[in-house]
Amino acid sequence: xGVSRTEIFSEQQNRLADLAKAFAHPARVAIxxxxxxxxxxxxxxxxxxxGLAQATVSQHLKELKRIGxxxxxxxxxxxxxxxxxxxxxxxxxxxxxxxxxRVEVSCC
Amino acid sequence: xGVSRTEIFSEQQNRLADLAKAFAHPARVAIxxxxxxxxxxxxxxxxxxxGLAQATVSQHLKELKRIGxxxxxxxxxxxxxxxxxxxxxxxxxxxxxxxxxRVEVSCC
DNA sequence: GTCAATGATCGCAATATTGCGATATAAACT
DNA sequence: AGTTTATATCGCAATATTGCGATCATTGAC
Numbered sequence: 001x002g003v004s005r006t007e008i009f010s011e012q013q014n015r016l017a018d019l020a021k022a023f024a025h026p027a028r029v030a031i032x033x034x035x036x037x038x039x040x041x042x043x044x045x046x047x048x049x050x051g052l053a054q055a056t057v058s059q060h061l062k063e064l065k066r067i068g069x070x071x072x073x074x075x076x077x078x079x080x081x082x083x084x085x086x087x088x089x090x091x092x093x094x095x096x097x098x099x100x101x102r103v104e105v106s107c108c
Numbered sequence: 109x110g111v112s113r114t115e116i117f118s119e120q121q122n123r124l125a126d127l128a129k130a131f132a133h134p135a136r137v138a139i140x141x142x143x144x145x146x147x148x149x150x151x152x153x154x155x156x157x158x159g160l161a162q163a164t165v166s167q168h169l170k171e172l173k174r175i176g177x178x179x180x181x182x183x184x185x186x187x188x189x190x191x192x193x194x195x196x197x198x199x200x201x202x203x204x205x206x207x208x209x210r211v212e213v214s215c216c
Numbered sequence: 217g218t219c220a221a222t223g224a225t226c227g228c229a230a231t232a233t234t235g236c237g238a239t240a241t242a243a244a245c246t
Numbered sequence: 247a248g249t250t251t252a253t254a255t256c257g258c259a260a261t262a263t264t265g266c267g268a269t270c271a272t273t274g275a276c
Contacts, residue, residue: 020131
């Protein structure tokens with residue numbers, strides 16, 4: 001009945017799916033790209049760059065924090081967000097392991 | 109009001125988000141892993157391996173086909189699904205380009 | 217033609233996501 | 247204490263996703 005059946009999948013599969021969610025919305029891709037490029041790291045600046053309301057950006061940041069791929073450093077009255085290197089590395093490994101597998105042409 | 113604002117993001121960002129959606133559900137991760145491992149490629153076999161109903165699996169396959177990362181070859185009365193190498197490569201490039209960017213430790 | 221097998225699609229219910237205005241919170245400053 | 251600034255959270259509405267039973271469509275076998 002519409003409930004996500006996470007229990008029937010492996011920890012690894014669920015984690016990879018969660019990491020993928022960090023990239024599965026263009027706003028979050030844009031946020032991560034900005035953080036990587038150090039174009040902006042303060043919430044307010046991100047709001048300015050993206051065309052979205054502050055509440056919306058804050059929610060995307062919250063989701064990225066939940067996944068663990070970014071961390072927020074409180075620097076009153078601002079919060080400076082940045083990539084969390086260990087989780088970024090985890091994502092690189094996880095996607096790399098799957099994507100670098102050789103794809104064979106023939107099927108069946 | 110809840111509509112995804114794809115128009116304010118770049119083509120590239122929207123495409124990467126779409127590619128990420130292929131991996132953003134554990135069932136789709138499992139399907140892609142099975143296709144890669146050639147453990148199963150026929151819809152019915154996938155249904156057997158996953159613990160999900162046939163209709164549900166068919167829908168995930170449809171979504172993966174929409175993204176383009178898999179293709180279905182009709183082999184009556186079965187359909188054999190397999191990875192679509194060009195799009196797989198596209199995903200590898202897209203994720204690689206973003207994830208391989210050097211993460212600097214300091215922030216602000 | 218009918219039948220069985222396989223997969224796609226429909227229709228529905230439950231839940232999740234996206235977005236935003238309004239409000240709450242927290243800290244620095246007066 | 248009151249004000250300002252920056253961010254988080256609440257509450258709501260709209261839409262998307264997930265899941266499944268039932269049904270439809272296609273093909274091969276009879």
